[in-house]
């Protein structure tokens with residue numbers, strides 16, 4: 001589907017762009033946390049978790065999602081490949 | 088039994104609050120209801136001209152607050168529909184001249200002599216918004232299908248929720264069916280999804296509304312106007328009737344060609 005869109009030279013429609021932007025803006029407004037604050041939070045999370053686990057900071061994703069009923073903070077924190085030889 | 092107090096609010100300015108107030112006020116009056124429209128936009132009075140009643144104003148809401156006249160003395164009766172009356176805003180004062188308690192008292196006093204009191208709220212979420220929603224039994228939130236207006240509507244919904252009790256419904260104004268069909272504009276479903284609030288009306292973009300504002304004759308009085316039909320339907324929904332939503336058609340090619348849209 002995506003590929004087909006790409007062949008047709010289709011960009012996201014005005015409607016889709018508006019929806020995506022609104023989803024994000026409303027999540028931040030409702031949770032009362034700015035995108036910049038979320039970045040700071042992410043850095044702090046990485047620091048804390050790195051004390052215990054081998055986190056790959058480049059790949060960490062922290063974002064707000066929102067549906068009709070709730071806003072959540074979703075953190076995706078991949079770990080570096082584990083080397084078994086330890087211990 | 089006292090009448091129902093409905094506040095028309097939006098957050099963002101210019102989205103159509105005064106248009107909605109005028110049309111729903113007249114729409115309910117068309118159904119035989121006694122209606123008092125209150126202009127709460129102190130300092131920026133508009134509802135009088137939208138309704139075509141500007142020439143008959145003697146007193147305003149601040150005169151009532153300050154006890155210079157009684158509420159019934161300040162009400163201006165519509166000559167087309169005699170069950171509609173307007174309580175004008177003051178034009179030369181500002182919003183600090185009225186408190187939440189004043190508004191609450193006057194709205195409830197109005198509700199003693201009307202079936203519906205409809206309050207046209209000022210834009211913003213400050214003092215003017217606060218006093219306008221204070222007495223409300225129901226808040227109708229007007230928005231346009233665009234990012235900034237929906238965002239502000241969400242803020243208003245959040246504030247009302249934080250306050251607790253008052254039910255709210257959404258009116259989407261200025262929808263352009265042709266753009267929606269081409270996926271260039273937010274449609275009603277996505278706005279309702281994003282805001283998670285019940286919908287009570289979708290008003291299309293209509294040049295007739297601008298003309299109606301200029302002439303002081305709201306479209307709800309025009310039997311042939313589609314937007315007018317939408318407002319008549321919302322009025323019936325407010326009365327508790329279950330009225331299906333109109334299918335909104337894009338204007339025909341010819342109409343567009345000749346600049347009707």
Ligand SMILES: Nc1ncnc2c1ncn2[C@@H]1O[C@H](COP(=O)(O)OP(=O)(O)OP(=O)(O)O)[C@@H](O)[C@H]1O
Pocket residue numbers: 097099100101102103104105106107128133209210260261262290291292293294296297298300314
């Ligand atoms: N559905 C519509 N189609 C076309 N024009 C419209 C529509 N609704 C409102 N308008 C126009 O938009 C302008 C602003 O409307 P209105 O004064 O009702 O907004 P408002 O929310 O009361 O503004 P304010 O925040 O300044 O009080 C007016 O010129 C009006 O004619």
Ligand SMILES: [Mg+2]
Pocket residue numbers: 104105106128133207
């Ligand atoms: Mg207005």
